[in-house]
Amino acid sequence: MTAALTDLTLAEARDGLQAGSFSSVELTRAHSAAVERARPLNAFITETPDLALGLAEASDARRKRGGAAGPMDGIPIAVKDLFCTEGVSTTAGSHILDGFTPTYDSTVTANLKGAGAVMLGKTNMDEFAMGSANMTSYYGPVKNPWKGGDGRDLVPGGSSGGSTAAVAARLCLGAIGTDTGGSIRQPASFCGVVGLKPTYGRCSRWGIVAFASSLDQAGPMARTVRDAAVMLGAMAGHDARDSTSAPVDVPDFEAALSVGVGGLKVGIPKEYVVDGMAAEIGRLWEKGAAWLKESGAEIVDVSLPHTKYALPAYYIVAPAEASSNLARYDGVRYGLRVDGGSLDEMYENTRGAGFGAEVRRRVLIGTYVLSAGYYDAYYLKAQKVRTLIAEDFRRAFETVDVLLTPTAPSAAFAIGEKMDDPIAMYLNDVFTVPASLAGLPAISVPAGLSAGGLPLGLQLIGRPFDEETVLGAAHALEAAAGFDARPPGLDESV
């Protein structure tokens, strides 16, 4: 029984709970046991099995009374440790938040809790969500449940690497992550799961530890497009506490899946053919276009001329905002304090000890590009480039409904690779960053395997607040790709 329960999709589990085939307590116990067994992956920073059991019991009791709240009621999920959770330690993967236990929930986790979801624990992540490999966490690297050909340990991608590994290894039915420049989509591609970054403003950022406020967006990670649609419905919604939260209705995202792609115009942006992209990724991209065409879509070549400036612009805007957001970690208000002979020395000691190398690099870059002498040359210029990129997309969406691109330029790489070359690491985001800068919804769908037997994802990007079209196209792509490979050791129900 236990084995079968961790093998269900979220939608299957929802249906099983509704039919009374099993209880949330059984479902939760099976997943908590899987979390414990999978500790070598280092996917969780904090496990909360007792809390989960209590939530599951409450869900079962609600259901017995005929009062189950909806599709997420009783469903075990994992939460990236960037979301503040009431009474549960929240670290952002950083030493500087040592001992920080929020007295409140983020809006997204409160929404999920309100919908009856059962939190299994808080997942590991790159420090302050800065990274593409889950190598910058104070709590150590996360291992991808997929292995290299020679049995080597691979990165799960980042920064939501713990959430992604947990979904891929069947430790939870779904997980939440955040995406600033690709942190939901790129790890989804590396681990063979679905990852959706909604439109900026679709999910409230209130109570999420801030990285780059004009880019950060919460989203679901799951094993199917349907599961991601169900989760998004429970996460999204206007929130008066976040001034950038959009006052728009939350549609029935699951209903959008059955619309199909007949007559849909799918754009192929020619600028997404980049140097250094593996040939097999280009072939998969072509296959993806052919699948959508066979399913009834029309394929149209489009141009997004400023694409090549997206990565440099992102790596100015994101560090600039981060340097400002991270100023609050001063040894007084949160977490770690390392004493010194004066107040300034205490600040320096705390920040020196509390932040890792990548965070320090971003704070330095950010402060530099915002400094009086360089503001116009770097920050202001990057903001102008950002506008041009958004304008490119706006124009493309006059002729097409959705764009198809690869998610990442390679499959998962070995733990430790690219660590001495930040620019090579930043290149992971080449396909994900443009949609982030433009605030557009984008999803990664597992679409095939590399020559080395590792998952590869394809990305669909849509118009603002048109997650429905994105999900509908993703559902068709998923059906055509028929990706059913599993990480080793999970070949059959274990």
Ligand code: GLN
């Ligand atoms: N890899 C990118 C970075 O390091 C994106 C991270 C993210 O989306 N949080 O900034």
